[in-house]
Amino acid sequence: MHAPGLELESFSPLVEPDERGRFGEFGGKFAPEVLMPALEELEAAWRSARVDPEFLAQFHGLLADFVGRPSPVYEAKRLSDELGGARLVFKREDLNHTGAHKINNALGQCLLVKKMGKHRVIAETGAGQHGVATATACALMDLECVIYMGRVDTERQAVNVERMKMLGATVVPVDQGTRTLKDAVNEAMRDWVTNVRDTHYVLGTAYGPHPFPWMVREFQRVIGREARAQILAKFGKLPACVTACVGGGSNAIGVMWDFLTDPVRLVGVEAGGRSLGEGEHAARFATGSVGIFQGSKSYLLQDSEGQVLGTHSVSAGLDYASVGAEHAWLHDMGRVEYTYATDDQALAAFHRLARTEGILPALESSHAVAWAIEHAVDFSPSDILLVNLSGRGDKDLHTVMGAARV
Amino acid sequence: MSDRFQARFGSKLARGQKLFVAYIGAGVPGLDESVEVALELARLGVDCIEFGLPFSDPYGDGSVNQAAAEAGLRNGVTVPVYFDLIRKIRAKTDIPLVAFGYSNPVWKFGVEAFALEASAAGIDAMLLVDIPVEESDELDAACAKHGLATTFLTAPTTPRKRLEAIAQRARGFVYHVSRTGVTGEQSDLSATLGEEVRLVKSIVRSPVVVGFGLSTPEQVHEVCQVADGAVVGSAIVRRTLQEKPFPEILRDVAKLVGPLVEACR
Numbered sequence: 001m002h003a004p005g006l007e008l009e010s011f012s013p014l015v016e017p018d019e020r021g022r023f024g025e026f027g028g029k030f031a032p033e034v035l036m037p038a039l040e041e042l043e044a045a046w047r048s049a050r051v052d053p054e055f056l057a058q059f060h061g062l063l064a065d066f067v068g069r070p071s072p073v074y075e076a077k078r079l080s081d082e083l084g085g086a087r088l089v090f091k092r093e094d095l096n097h098t099g100a101h102k103i104n105n106a107l108g109q110c111l112l113v114k115k116m117g118k119h120r121v122i123a124e125t126g127a128g129q130h131g132v133a134t135a136t137a138c139a140l141m142d143l144e145c146v147i148y149m150g151r152v153d154t155e156r157q158a159v160n161v162e163r164m165k166m167l168g169a170t171v172v173p174v175d176q177g178t179r180t181l182k183d184a185v186n187e188a189m190r191d192w193v194t195n196v197r198d199t200h201y202v203l204g205t206a207y208g209p210h211p212f213p214w215m216v217r218e219f220q221r222v223i224g225r226e227a228r229a230q231i232l233a234k235f236g237k238l239p240a241c242v243t244a245c246v247g248g249g250s251n252a253i254g255v256m257w258d259f260l261t262d263p264v265r266l267v268g269v270e271a272g273g274r275s276l277g278e279g280e281h282a283a284r285f286a287t288g289s290v291g292i293f294q295g296s297k298s299y300l301l302q303d304s305e306g307q308v309l310g311t312h313s314v315s316a317g318l319d320y321a322s323v324g325a326e327h328a329w330l331h332d333m334g335r336v337e338y339t340y341a342t343d344d345q346a347l348a349a350f351h352r353l354a355r356t357e358g359i360l361p362a363l364e365s366s367h368a369v370a371w372a373i374e375h376a377v378d379f380s381p382s383d384i385l386l387v388n389l390s391g392r393g394d395k396d397l398h399t400v401m402g403a404a405r406v
Numbered sequence: 407m408s409d410r411f412q413a414r415f416g417s418k419l420a421r422g423q424k425l426f427v428a429y430i431g432a433g434v435p436g437l438d439e440s441v442e443v444a445l446e447l448a449r450l451g452v453d454c455i456e457f458g459l460p461f462s463d464p465y466g467d468g469s470v471n472q473a474a475a476e477a478g479l480r481n482g483v484t485v486p487v488y489f490d491l492i493r494k495i496r497a498k499t500d501i502p503l504v505a506f507g508y509s510n511p512v513w514k515f516g517v518e519a520f521a522l523e524a525s526a527a528g529i530d531a532m533l534l535v536d537i538p539v540e541e542s543d544e545l546d547a548a549c550a551k552h553g554l555a556t557t558f559l560t561a562p563t564t565p566r567k568r569l570e571a572i573a574q575r576a577r578g579f580v581y582h583v584s585r586t587g588v589t590g591e592q593s594d595l596s597a598t599l600g601e602e603v604r605l606v607k608s609i610v611r612s613p614v615v616v617g618f619g620l621s622t623p624e625q626v627h628e629v630c631q632v633a634d635g636a637v638v639g640s641a642i643v644r645r646t647l648q649e650k651p652f653p654e655i656l657r658d659v660a661k662l663v664g665p666l667v668e669a670c671r
Contacts (some may be wrong), residue, residue, distance in 0.1 A: 006515070008577075020541075028541055029540060029541060029542055030509060030536045030538075031536060031538060032466045032535050032536060032538070032559065032592065033558065033559040033560060033561045033564060033568075033572075033583070034559075034561035034562075034563055034564075034583060034586050034587075036538050036540075036561075036563075036564070036568065037561075037563045037564065037565060037568065038563070075638065118590050143510065144614060172594075174471065176469075177462070177463065180469065182463065182464075185465075186463055186464075186465040189466075190465055190466040190468075190588045193466060193586060193587060193588060194586055194587040196563060196586050197563070197585070197586065260601065273626060291509060291510050291513065291514065292467065292508075292510045292513055293463070294508045296461070300510070301462065301509065304514070305484045305508040306461075306478060306485075306509055306511035306512070306513065306514030306515065307461065307462040307510075307511065308462045308463050308510070310489075
């Protein structure tokens with residue numbers, strides 16, 4: 001059931017990137033010199049933390065008691081019956097404290113910040129979920145917190161802006177460039193190069209310079225590790241397919257990683273936006289090419305001159321010009337299929353899940369739901385189709401209501 | 407090192423003088439106007455020009471250089487147009503020219519092809535902000551093949567071990583960033599600058615110039631007490647971005663840069 005052309009037996013996942021921080025040709029450390037020592041310090045701290053029983057006990061303790069893990073897997077029987085194909089099963093990351101998978105990574109990195117003895121944290125956010133998660137972790141651990149957010153996103157995710165402020169964070173709206181996620185990352189990078197000595201940048205996704213793609217993946221792997229065990233226990237077999245939305249790619253790599261060597265089809269769903277026209281979407285694998293952006297080599301939406309193109313998605317969290325290095329590698333290896341869902345498909349999936357199952361999914365996660373709705377019939381009724389429901393949709397009501405009025 | 411670097415830097419330093427390096431954005435305020443600004447800088451006695459290749463997402467730069475990159479792109483600076491501008495500058499001056507920017511436009515064009523055409527157009531060195539020494543194999547090989555110097559940044563945070571790796575690769579000069587932060591003018595120099603530059607100079611053989619935040623003759627003079635020269639960027643770029651007739655912009659640039667060059671003598 002895996003991608004055609006790939007011999008699963010000959011495929012081995014990269015437990016960690018190579019010494020240059022590469023997944024194949026992708027990844028690396030394309031950062032200004034001023035940040036390089038901080039990246040080296042972070043890598044050293046991470047390498048020691050990941051095998052430190054005390055650190056891991058703290059991390060998993062917070063995941064259990066503070067986040068509420070394990071998050072359940074839930075079989076969507078009404079929706080599956082309506083669709084008449086695979087049994088749809090949701091991994092409910094939307095039930096985590098703060099409402100999305102982002103909290104897993106935010107807690108992991110903030111624990112590391114304490115270990116490194118830094119006291120100030122910055123982060124970028126698109127949908128606001130990573131900003132809320134980081135603000136939450138900082139409140140919990142008594143860290144100063146500054147969140148950069150594109151002006152466009154502060155408007156479409158106004159409730160999350162208020163949540164971050166209530167949690168004690170400073171939210172800085174970014175008016176540069178396209179005023180969305182990539183510009184928030186640029187501003188966070190500018191802050192980091194300025195305050196690098198006492199500040200850690202809690203990057204919210206499996207992107208950026210090494211060791212971020214690897215470290216964030218490891219903090220998010222709990223999703224797939226749990227889901228795999230839960231599904232085996234509940235159904236006595238592996239899912240036929242696992243699907244997740246892909247922005248930077250942290251929820252997708254988190255849910256997929258522990259299935260990489262299983263005979264399980266893996267499908268990443270990008271933002272197809274309004275169309276595949278220039279600036280109208282964020283489907284990097286559909287129309288992008290390899291480039292170097294914000295610290296990493298990966299697939300990038302760029303023009304013929306190597307200038308980064310604007311993006312569009314109804315979901316702020318997928319509205320980004322590039323994609324995590326490990327996804328680029330998995331794409332080229334043929335292990336994960338990448339496709340896209342349009343704004344309209346995601347909105348339709350949002351409403352359908354609300355009506356049939358009583359779940360309001362985040363618009364990001366709605367892209368994966370849309371793929372599952374469309375492709376459930378490709379499977380037999382005994383097959384399990386696992387969808388990572390990466391976040392909840394309360395934050396998106398404003399956008400969804402706006403779309404309904406158009 | 408190119409002959410032009412050797413001729414200019416070598417002879418000046420041998421005479422006990424310091425180097426003055428200017429950064430401007432290609433295509434700012436207009437295509438041909440940016441050539442005129444470069445030629446004016448050469449006339450004023452500037453020793454080297456870093457000619458900024460614009461990028462859509464210059465996250466190492468402050469608002470002034472960012473605005474310049476946006477203006478350059480708006481005015482139509484593509485890589486081929488950039489080389490045209492270089493050729494026009496090179497036709498009239500022997501001043502060392504550095505292609506300064508971010509990696510993606512260069513990689514998109516092809517690193518090897520870029521180095522070949524840059525060299526033919528009259529570029530002497532390349533400095534890409536997001537290519538640290540450990541990612542520089544491809545760039546270094548291409549530059550070496552086509553007679554370009556590969557230059558690097560050093561920062562206040564750069565430890566000795568990294569300086570040693572940079573020293574192995576750096577040709578032409580090393581650009582020491584005077585503070586942690588993005589480009590842009592500021593009033594005070596870092597208190598630890600002298601110590602940092604002495605460390606860099608003890609390890610790096612190439613001339614060490616210091617930049618980021620400099621804008622006054624006093625700052626340039628102070629930097630030249632410890633370094634081989636000074637770099638001024640944003641202060642010049644800000645003048646080229648003004649909404650006024652071009653001759654006035656040129657006069658403003660001259661008024662700023664004349665005393666800065668003087669401070670390096």
